[in-house]
Amino acid sequence: MHGAGSGGGGRGVRDESASTTATTIRKGPWMAEEDAVLMEYVRKNGPRDWSSIRSKGLLPRTGKSCRLRWVNKLKPDLKTGCKFSAEEEHIVIDLQARFGNKWARIATYLPGRTDNDVKNFWSTRQKRLARLLHTSLPSRSQRNQGKEPMLCEAPSFEVCPTFFPSLASVPTLCKSWVFLQQNPNSVALPCNTPGVEFIPFVQECSTGQCSHAPYVDNTDVEKTELMQNLPTIDNQVLCLQSCSPPRPQFNHPILEMPLLPEGQDLVPEFGDLSFSNHFACMENSQSMQLAGAPTFFDLDVGGRGIKTEHPGTPESFFGDFPTDMFDCFEQPPAS
DNA sequence: AACGCATACAACCGCCAATCG
DNA sequence: TCGATTGGCGGTTGTATGCGT
Missing domain, CATH: 1.10.10.60 (Homeodomain-like)
Incomplete structure (x- = not known):
């Protein structure tokens, strides 16, 4: 371009x-x-x-x-020399997922910030996350040149179907997954699954009554449609629950644009505290139930097996992240 | 102290749409 | 109507700075 x-x-x-x-x-x-x-x-x-x-x-x-x-x-009134606050980060992350690389547009939601500021912030963040996850950014040919929100900018996770046989029919356009809270019916959703976008964390709801609405700045109608589009796993309705911190209130009325299924930020997939619990349990139980099946730590991340670097425990995996990386996430409710 | 690396920042470029004559 | 100009935008890159080794 x-x-x-x-x-x-x-x-x-x-x-x-x-x-x-x-x-x-x-x-x-x-x-x-x-x-x-x-x-x-x-x-x-x-x-x-x-x-x-x-x-x-x-x-x-x-x-x-x-x-x-x-x-x-x-x-x-420019915020020169002032780092992005956590709230500003959330806004950028959410709006990038929604609008794509429309930095000027995103900047209108951030008083005192310019499109260049937002662009630089995002670029730095992308590099940092890529480095943390030992993977590279998409090649230039893979990038969408900013025309649309990134399709699964997160690095790929090859999820062993053995873990999630019930998802065999879930179509996927990418390899990134959002993991549901650990339990005997643990499942993972591809990040492009309808309804998953903007939903930081996903939990399973055994009753089918969803008491928590996902975080979306859309109308209730859209939320309803979103929920209806959720896949059912083993005849159980998946319930969405936002475990993220309170979301910022936008100064502008949001959304003349529909939800874009491509929008899925990296953070939700790795910020979920239950994410590690999920695999901790897997280490202890499911890997035994599924003899021979690879565990998470056998999975190839971005083409580089992490097993050798992170042998065994989720803690060792997340130990590579900055200590404050998950500060903004609250512990999911105990089940 | 020197070096390397990551990050933050500044400012360029080309593309494109709107405007103007 | 059309070509030239202008302004806006997104992508990219160079430099400065900070930090760890």
């Missing part, structure tokens, strides 16, 4: 050819004097007619560069 690899070329302080004459476009870091000129221009003329800044000889910068500088650095 875009000129990959061309970005950044020729910019920066090494661009010594950049002069201060109005006929030559200056690139690279902005100087305080330039900022002052730009601020003064905006004060007099407002944030518009960016190209006239150069045509009038005020700055040897392109209009695009001036606008970018204003929007990202000089505009009042």
Whole structure:
């Protein structure tokens, strides 16, 4: 889509050819004097007619560069030098799942944040998660170039069907799964299962009465449809329960867009505390019941078997994560 | 102290849609 | 109507900084 690899070329302080004459476009870091000129221009003329800044000889910068500088650095009320709060992170995660890489749109929900801020935050987060999970980001050919929410950006988990024979008929477009709370009917849902998106954690409901609505910012009708679309496993209705912290209240009315099944963030799959319990139990019971079946720690994660690095216990697996990674998740209710 | 790595940030690029003449 | 210009956006990359070894 875009000129990959061309970005950044020729910019920066090494661009010594950049002069201060109005006929030559200056690139690279902005100087305080330039900022002052730009601020003064905006004060007099407002944030518009960016190209006239150069045509009038005020700055040897392109209009695009001036606008970018204003929007990202000089505009009042920007939260410069302030890390994303947990609430902001939640908002970005949720909205990215909903809108895709529409950073400008997402930024409108975050006062003081620019699309560049959100984009950088997300990029850094993706890299961090990829590294933590010993897997690589999707190849460029696999990325959707931001046109739609990412389809299962989480690294792949090859889930042994032996564990979940009842899911053999569940269609899947990806290899990522959301795990249900551990119990004798433990199941996993592919992350693209209808109704799973935006639902941090999933529990099984033996009664079929769902007392907890999943977190969605949609209408009740959509919620109902969402619930109806849930698969049934072994004739049991799956019940959704959000175990995530209270969700942020958006300043804007959300959602002119429908739920997108592709949206599924990595965190829910790995943040569920019952996730580890699930496999701890599996180690003790199911692996015995299913003799010969591989355990979670035999599974290949992102093409790299983690068994050798994390032999045996869920704790050893999660030990690789930052200690505060799950701070925002509360313990699921004891069953 | 030096080095390497991860992260945060800044600013570029090309593409595209809207606007203008 | 159409080509040129402009502004907005998303992707990408270089640099600075912090931290651990």
